[in-house]
Amino acid sequence: MPPVALVTGSSRGIGRGIAYCLAEAGYDIVINYTSNREAAEEAARGVESRGQTAKICQANVARNEDGKRLVDQTIEAFDRLDLLVNNAGIAPRVRADILEAGPEIYDEVLATNLKGPYFLTQHAANQMIILKDQGTVETPRIVVISSISAYTASPSRGEYCISKAGLSMLTRLFAVRLAEHNIPVNEIQPGIIQTDMTGSVKEKYDKLIAEGLTPIQRWGQPQDIGKAVTALALGYFDFTTGAAIPVDGGFHLHWL
Numbered sequence: 001m002p003p004v005a006l007v008t009g010s011s012r013g014i015g016r017g018i019a020y021c022l023a024e025a026g027y028d029i030v031i032n033y034t035s036n037r038e039a040a041e042e043a044a045r046g047v048e049s050r051g052q053t054a055k056i057c058q059a060n061v062a063r064n065e066d067g068k069r070l071v072d073q074t075i076e077a078f079d080r081l082d083l084l085v086n087n088a089g090i091a092p093r094v095r096a097d098i099l100e101a102g103p104e105i106y107d108e109v110l111a112t113n114l115k116g117p118y119f120l121t122q123h124a125a126n127q128m129i130i131l132k133d134q135g136t137v138e139t140p141r142i143v144v145i146s147s148i149s150a151y152t153a154s155p156s157r158g159e160y161c162i163s164k165a166g167l168s169m170l171t172r173l174f175a176v177r178l179a180e181h182n183i184p185v186n187e188i189q190p191g192i193i194q195t196d197m198t199g200s201v202k203e204k205y206d207k208l209i210a211e212g213l214t215p216i217q218r219w220g221q222p223q224d225i226g227k228a229v230t231a232l233a234l235g236y237f238d239f240t241t242g243a244a245i246p247v248d249g250g251f252h253l254h255w256l
């Protein structure tokens with residue numbers, strides 16, 4: 001049976017890029033979305049055109065019961081779960097200075113980007129331990145998609161930065177706890193990636209990239225992240241856990 005990956009938020013953008021790269025590497029995929037069914041169906045067709053099986057599952061990762069159902073439906077459908085990719089995330093609907101931003105958007109961003117993924121990962125990890133003990137899956141793995149915002153302070157979207165910094169600790173916590181079960185947990189920190197999320201700030205970043213914001217002077221593409229996830233998924237980094245891997249055109253470097 002092919003290995004199975006659950007990729008949250010895989011109907012569009014980076015998640016879709018991850019799903020396609022994993023499908024090319026032989027993974028069957030659970031495509032998850034929250035509101036845009038049409039995009040999810042297109043992503044599923046993309047997986048199938050790469051020769052793999054796709055199952056679509058609507059779930060809002062901000063809701064703990066949805067996250068649990070997503071994991072359970074994956075295992076019901078495929079009898080296994082080899083890889084969880086925590087990718088779904090949102091930017092704040094309104095960018096507001098941290099001296100003014102209110103608690104509603106903070107709660108929404110933290111629930112979607114951190115609290116939901118925390119409990120989804122907890123449930124997936126417990127299921128992976130069972131699947132491993134049964135001999136169904138040899139090496140389950142978990143990948144967390146955080147951001148350069150995990151360590152870059154942007155005072156006009158403090159909630160987002162805090163949520164991503166929290167994901168770095170989520171990665172380390174589960175990496176330590178799951179090491180005895182041989183379940184590697186690693187984090188990928190994407191830089192500036194061309195998706196719907198960055199559509200509204202495209203001109204700003206076009207200019208910043210042209211001025212040298214990143215040593216590699218281009219936008220990242222969803223498949224840049226997909227390739228990195230696939231390298232982890234194929235087991236080439238199985239002695240690595242709790243690592244934060246930048247996929248950012250060199251954004252994280254300080255240089256002279």
Ligand code: NAP
Pocket residue numbers: 008009010011012013014015032033034035036037039059060061062087088089090091112145146147148189190191192193194195196197198
């Ligand atoms: P995007 O283009 O806005 O796509 C977001 C995806 O997540 C969609 O498939 C969306 O489904 C799904 N989603 C949103 N909220 C969800 C929820 N509550 N439950 C389940 N699915 C949900 O975003 P993206 O740029 O691909 O970003 C993906 C991840 O990478 C996010 O965690 C983001 O923070 C991170 N990231 C992005 C960048 C960048 O430059 N783009 C950089 C660093 C990190 P629907 O269409 O149904 O809403």
